[in-house]
Amino acid sequence: MRYAMAIDTKKCVGCGDCVVACQIENNVPTGYCRDWVTESVVGTYPQLELELRSERCNHCENAPCVRCCPTGASHIVEGGVVLVTPEMCIGCGACIESCPYDARYSHPDGHVDKCTFCIHRVREGKQPACVSVCPTKCMYFGDLDDPNSEITQLLEKRKWKVLAPEAGTKPHVYYLI
Amino acid sequence: MASRRDFIKISSLGFGGMALGLTACDLFKQTGAALKGGASVFSRVPTYCEVCFWKCAAWAYQNKEGTLVKLEGIENDPHCHGRLCPRGTGGLGMYEDSDRLMTPLIRVTENGQQTYRPASWEEAFDLIERKWKETINTYGPESMALFKHGSSGDHFGTLFKALGSPYSTSPSYAQCRGPREVGFYTTFGSYINSPEPTDIRDTRCLVLIGSHIGENMHNGQVQEMADAIDKGADIITVDPRFSTAASKSTHWLPIKPATDLALLLAWIHVIIEEGWYDKEYVERHTVGFEQLKRHVRNMTPEWAYGITTIKPEQIRETARVMANASPAVIVHPGRHVVWYGDDTQRTRAIAILNALLGSWGRRGGFYFPESKSLPSMEHPPYPKPRWSWDMVMGDKYPLAGSSVSNALVDASIPGMVDEQYRIRSWMVSGTNLPETMPDKQQFLKAVEALDFIVVVDTMPMEITGYADVVLPECTYLERYDSLRSSPGREPSVALRAPAAEPKGDSKPASWMAKELGKRMGLDDFFPYEDYSEVLDWQLKQLGTSLEAMKKVGVKNYERENPYLYMPEGVDWPFNTPSGKIELYSSTLKQYGFDPMPNYVEHPQAPEGFYRLIYGRAPAHTFSRTSNNPYLSDLMKENALWVNPKVAKLWGLEKGQKIWLKNQDDVVSSFPIKVRVTERIRWDSVYMVHGFGHQRKELTRAYGRGASDTEMITNVMVDPIMGGTGMRGNFVTFILEDPKEIG
Ligand code: SF4
Numbered sequence: 001m002r003y004a005m006a007i008d009t010k011k012c013v014g015c016g017d018c019v020v021a022c023q024i025e026n027n028v029p030t031g032y033c034r035d036w037v038t039e040s041v042v043g044t045y046p047q048l049e050l051e052l053r054s055e056r057c058n059h060c061e062n063a064p065c066v067r068c069c070p071t072g073a074s075h076i077v078e079g080g081v082v083l084v085t086p087e088m089c090i091g092c093g094a095c096i097e098s099c100p101y102d103a104r105y106s107h108p109d110g111h112v113d114k115c116t117f118c119i120h121r122v123r124e125g126k127q128p129a130c131v132s133v134c135p136t137k138c139m140y141f142g143d144l145d146d147p148n149s150e151i152t153q154l155l156e157k158r159k160w161k162v163l164a165p166e167a168g169t170k171p172h173v174y175y176l177i
Numbered sequence: 178m179a180s181r182r183d184f185i186k187i188s189s190l191g192f193g194g195m196a197l198g199l200t201a202c203d204l205f206k207q208t209g210a211a212l213k214g215g216a217s218v219f220s221r222v223p224t225y226c227e228v229c230f231w232k233c234a235a236w237a238y239q240n241k242e243g244t245l246v247k248l249e250g251i252e253n254d255p256h257c258h259g260r261l262c263p264r265g266t267g268g269l270g271m272y273e274d275s276d277r278l279m280t281p282l283i284r285v286t287e288n289g290q291q292t293y294r295p296a297s298w299e300e301a302f303d304l305i306e307r308k309w310k311e312t313i314n315t316y317g318p319e320s321m322a323l324f325k326h327g328s329s330g331d332h333f334g335t336l337f338k339a340l341g342s343p344y345s346t347s348p349s350y351a352q353c354r355g356p357r358e359v360g361f362y363t364t365f366g367s368y369i370n371s372p373e374p375t376d377i378r379d380t381r382c383l384v385l386i387g388s389h390i391g392e393n394m395h396n397g398q399v400q401e402m403a404d405a406i407d408k409g410a411d412i413i414t415v416d417p418r419f420s421t422a423a424s425k426s427t428h429w430l431p432i433k434p435a436t437d438l439a440l441l442l443a444w445i446h447v448i449i450e451e452g453w454y455d456k457e458y459v460e461r462h463t464v465g466f467e468q469l470k471r472h473v474r475n476m477t478p479e480w481a482y483g484i485t486t487i488k489p490e491q492i493r494e495t496a497r498v499m500a501n502a503s504p505a506v507i508v509h510p511g512r513h514v515v516w517y518g519d520d521t522q523r524t525r526a527i528a529i530l531n532a533l534l535g536s537w538g539r540r541g542g543f544y545f546p547e548s549k550s551l552p553s554m555e556h557p558p559y560p561k562p563r564w565s566w567d568m569v570m571g572d573k574y575p576l577a578g579s580s581v582s583n584a585l586v587d588a589s590i591p592g593m594v595d596e597q598y599r600i601r602s603w604m605v606s607g608t609n610l611p612e613t614m615p616d617k618q619q620f621l622k623a624v625e626a627l628d629f630i631v632v633v634d635t636m637p638m639e640i641t642g643y644a645d646v647v648l649p650e651c652t653y654l655e656r657y658d659s660l661r662s663s664p665g666r667e668p669s670v671a672l673r674a675p676a677a678e679p680k681g682d683s684k685p686a687s688w689m690a691k692e693l694g695k696r697m698g699l700d701d702f703f704p705y706e707d708y709s710e711v712l713d714w715q716l717k718q719l720g721t722s723l724e725a726m727k728k729v730g731v732k733n734y735e736r737e738n739p740y741l742y743m744p745e746g747v748d749w750p751f752n753t754p755s756g757k758i759e760l761y762s763s764t765l766k767q768y769g770f771d772p773m774p775n776y777v778e779h780p781q782a783p784e785g786f787y788r789l790i791y792g793r794a795p796a797h798t799f800s801r802t803s804n805n806p807y808l809s810d811l812m813k814e815n816a817l818w819v820n821p822k823v824a825k826l827w828g829l830e831k832g833q834k835i836w837l838k839n840q841d842d843v844v845s846s847f848p849i850k851v852r853v854t855e856r857i858r859w860d861s862v863y864m865v866h867g868f869g870h871q872r873k874e875l876t877r878a879y880g881r882g883a884s885d886t887e888m889i890t891n892v893m894v895d896p897i898m899g900g901t902g903m904r905g906n907f908v909t910f911i912l913e914d915p916k917e918i919g
């Protein structure tokens with residue numbers, strides 16, 4: 001089992017619903033977020049292109065944050081989901097430094113926090129909060145090892161990219177382009 | 178220190194991730210293992226969202242302790258299909274906001290200074306009763322006006338009708354969508370209404386004229402636009418700004434502002450001259466084709482090019498795309514369409530284009546919506562006012578379909594109306610008038626002259642600062658309200674039930690209206706102790722009950738009228754004077770207006786000034802949400818979009834704070850940060866509406882960003898229906914704090 005997310009940049013309108021839903025679902029303190037929206041503009045008026053991307057932890061197969069964690073608080077669970085155990089985290093911030101995606105933040109309670117792929121929901125058979133709320137239905141979550149999953153099929157059919165492939169992290173968040 | 182990232186990261190490289198340094202690392206703390214946030218849901222209550230007018234039905238979830246923890250869309254709701262927009266998801270913040278009004282307030286003067294003192298409901302109602310009775314005894318109930326928005330307005334609407342007041346108005350008409358209603362009504366004999374009956378889901382071509390779906394999160398439309406993108410529909414967007422919708426479009430026409438009507442007329446010209454219109458449809462259903470054909474004969478793409486800067490081949494090509502998709506094409510009527518004062522004529526041109534393409538009443542074009550009519554409990558007949566607003570305003574705005582809010586403001590100013598008709602007392606519910614109405618000077622003059630103002634709101638918005646009495650309303654999550662019965666593909670009814678106890682001393686509008694009614698001797702118009710009794714009675718007439726609706730939240734009904742679309746080959750009856758679609762409008766002609774739209778040139782920016790364009794951001798609804806803890810977290814302030822060429826000319830840097838000054842020398846109260854972006858034309862600047870709040874009580878919103886409304890002092894009123902055109906304002910930049918320069 002390899003959990004992954006695919007996000008269709010052709011449909012995302014950058015509304016930020018994924019951000020609010022995540023904050024509420026995961027009790028993220030005000031002023032922090034586990035996911036965010038990036039806007040890239042290329043070109044000059046009127047020859048322009050715009051890409052909006054909902055970004056978060058990439059749950060990398062080759063995760064630098066897990067490798068550098070001195071206490072084992074950062075670890076990998078079923079489906080390749082990268083988690084942090086708050087009780088084991090000493091807040092040293094090594095993982096924050098090592099993440100090429102800037103996906104982790106220092107929680108005011110003293111530990112590091114980030115996207116969990118909403119594993120508590122996934123274990124109940126639900127979709128992650130951001131995926132289930134998105135008004136444009138541009139986010140897909142599923143198992144890459146299942147050839148019949150919507151996400152596997154989409155990645156076969158559509159053009160896609162991942163962020164910072166040069167970092168060699170083998171990320172599990174895909175962008176349909 | 179790890180800082181929170183800004184909601185929108187701007188990067189032109191495609192990817193801008195950077196590791197952040199961290200210094201504090203000795204903050205080890207245990208965290209409780211208890212479930213928090215949305216993960217702890219236990220029970221749920223249905224509601225419909227009030228954060229905007231789209232009214233999506235939602236479940237309000239509570240945890241074991243009964244605390245509200247999250248909101249989620251109801252699956253079978255035709256407005257949201259189980260998915261709220263960010264404002265609806267963050268609607269929790271409307272309830273949680275620590276700045277809410279918690280107690281009635283009465284204006285008093287202490288040591289020569291005006292201030293508010295907290296009061297009991299008893300005291301507040303005593304004062305209102307005394308003042309209202311005084312006004313009514315002296316000037317009659319016709320001197321009282323209600324300004325309302327949202328569902329609380331319904332309850333006060335009943336109160337004002339029972340009092341015998343002829344004035345109940347919503348700024349959503351003359352400050353927003355009025356012109357398109359009249360434009361479509363004079364053409365098709367039908368209003369557009371809300372939600373719009375646009376069949377975006379099944380369209381093959383969607384044409385947006387300055388309409389920025391996706392930034393305005395009219396939920397159902399955004400969802401359907403995403404469906405249309407999935408299905409490969411063409412999207413044509415006309416906008417001087419590279420909006421989110423423009424970026425998703427197959428064709429973007431970066432038009433020179435204020436020239437849209439010329440483009441529309443050129444499209445009409447091409448479609449007629451090339452014979453690309455739906456001939457059978459036009460022949461069967463329309464009148465005035467020959468006149469229209471003559472009218473647009475010289476309005477060629479070459480003519481329009483000189484006006485709009487859109488190349489003739491682009492005009493022809495996009496006309497072709499529309500014609501190929503016909504009749505599954507939508508030239509969208511827009512929503513906020515009060516731009517230049519000739520807005521009814523522009524939306525008329527849009528209606529005409531739709532008629533030529535045969536999209537009205539066709540799949541993928543416009544469908545015929547149906548709603549469930551709600552039974553109402555018996556009450557005595559409303560008294561007949563001795564005069565109404567059309568008598569007060571004379572023959573101004575002959576086609577206005579509803580009281581025009583700006584006309585009521587005028588009618589409150591001495592000298593603007595015959596003294597016997599002057600309005601003396603206002604009640605304002607759920608609408609932040611000073612941020613909604615352009616031309617603050619008129620508003621201030623009216624406020625100065627009025628005898629008494631009652632304001633009902635959940636938050637200390639700007640308008641509450643002008644009140645004599647402020648009544649704190651509880652939020653939509655703490656009250657019953659009227660049933661939602663809105664037009665759609667299928668009739669649908671939704672319930673709003675309270676999911677929490679009202680905070681502090683706040684109360685629902687249904688209760689306030691009833692109590693005030695009692696005091697004014699109008700008990701018979703409010704036949705309930707608690708509003709839930711009315712709902713239960715109504716729902717029983719509709720074959721269900723309050724208890725049953727609490728379990729489902731939304732009930733969809735079969736259509737009674739089988740015609741979602743027009744049947745082919747039948748002469749469909751249109752509710753116009755001719756019974757046909759009027760390409761040539763006999764009604765407009767009769768009132769002395771152009772029966773077919775004409776392009777009129779509007780002023781362009783003077784040297785050193787830029788046209789002020791404003792719009793919406795998905796995280797906010799006008800000025801109402803800027804203090805919401807979740808939504809202000811998502812977007813704290815607005816920024817001024819400036820083209821890099823302009824920025825260079827002025828030496829403006831990204832993030833620099835500047836002040837704005839408009840053509841009438843009005844300077845913004847607060848500075849605004851510059852956003853240098855290619856996404857805006859060099860002759861215009863853009864900002865999101867609803868920021869720059871003046872009230873310190875709004876702790877998260879005070880002084881954040883600037884207010885576009887403050888800069889809108891030139892208002893071009895639509896003579897046909899009284900809409901207030903607001904896009905004819907130009908601003909220049911002040912780089913130093915004007916208060917320091919003096
Ligand atoms: S909720 Fe969906 S459309 Fe909105 S920003 Fe997130 S991914 Fe994009």
Ligand code: SF4
Nearest residue numbers: 022115117118128130
């Ligand atoms: S998967 Fe869950 S934790 Fe991760 S961004 Fe989405 S909502 Fe937040």
Ligand code: SF4
Nearest residue numbers: 226229232233262265
């Ligand atoms: S569109 Fe958003 S804010 Fe408006 S009613 Fe729906 S969920 Fe609420």
